Every structure is written in C-alpha cells, then in structure tokens.
Amino acid sequence: MMTIATRKLRKSGLTTVAAYFVIFGASFYANYRLQPTGALLWVLATLPVVPILGVIVLFGRYLRDERDEYKRDLTMRCLLWGTAGCVAVTMLESYLRIYGWKGEFPPFTAFWAFFVFMMAAKLTYNAQNKVPTDE
C-alpha cells in the first residue's frame, strides 16, 4: 500500500525525470547544432544537472514527510547502497589511473552506478520481504 508521501514522491519523481530527458535532449541537440564554446557550453552542461539535484531534493522531502518508519528505513538503505556503488566505481577508476592505466570510464558511469545499485537494493529488499499469498 502506498503512503501519501510515496505517492507524492512517485508523481514528482516522474515529472522530474521527464523534465530531465527533455532538458538533456534539448541540451544535446543545442550542442550538436551550435558547437558552442566558453560560457554557453558550461550553461548547456549545467542545465541537465538541475533535475538531478531535483531528484535528490525530492528524496529529502520524502524522508521528511514519510510517517512509515519501515519505508523510510528502506529508502535510506537504498540511498546508502547507491552512494556505495557510486563511490566504489569512482574509487576503482581512481586506483586504476594512479596504478598507470591511461584510459577513462565512459561518461556517466558513476551516475548509472548510483541508480543501478539503488534499484538492485530496492528489488532485493522487496524480494526478501515478500509475504507469501497463503499467509
């Protein structure tokens, strides 16, 4: 059963993610067409960051508003797993580079690691706590 805070997070989250894809597409297209340099390029790189910050703010608001302690704890654990994944990937790349590797991970690897780890944690917790239908 979804709480009011969960419903609010889901609704605002979907809007923010939709905004992210629109802004990302527009920014990518503008860069492709204009080939900007200097300040405009930095502005184009800044715009898609705003919805990402928005998602984190939404999580903060959700943690403040959620009254169900179990759900709040679960969200916290998922955020911690996401952070662990993000930090682990950046640390791995950093160690590879200081040990002499000349390459780089593709852009957005840390970003994807955060969401993949967070979703994996959520699915694992959901599967672990699934109540059988005959109970």
Added chain:
Amino acid sequence: MAMDWICGPRSKASRRYTQRILAVMSVYVVCVLVVTWFVRSLLGAIAGVMAMSAFVDFLRSYNAIGALPPFTEFVVFWVLFGVVQGVQSVMYSADKGE
C-alpha cells in the same frame, strides 16, 4: 484514580521507573538528532557529488574537458558531508540560543 500515576504517592519503584524512562528518552532524542543530521549530510554530499559528476560528464561528452584528477569525487563527497554537518550544527546552536 486515573490520575494516581501523576498526583498519587510515588513508590520507590515508580521513581526508579521515571528516572530510567527519562534516561532512555534522552538517549532516544540524541539518537534521532544524530541520525537526522547524518541523513541530511549524506543527502547533501550525494547531491553535490552527483551534480559535479553529471556536470563534468556532460562537458566530457561534449569533448570540452578531460577526466577529473583521481579521487576528486571521493574528496568532494567527504568535504561536503563535513560542511553540511557543520552548517546543521551552527543552525542547531542558533535555534537553541533563541
């Protein structure tokens, strides 16, 4: 009768119970405060690292810059964590002073 636990004569056991419950409640309040601060600091640090990482990755995908020096994200994460903790501590002191 119902108000006996407040106004009635207090036994030794009752006093001990009150003292213990007050001690446990104080520990609980401190724990809630610390956990809340930790959660906020963590969210602030994640937000900062994600913003920086996404911004730099966009610039990298537009071929404007190369990768950041090793361990930049890690250092930024803990610096932001400390900064947010500090800000909360100052805000808490200000609230307490009022």
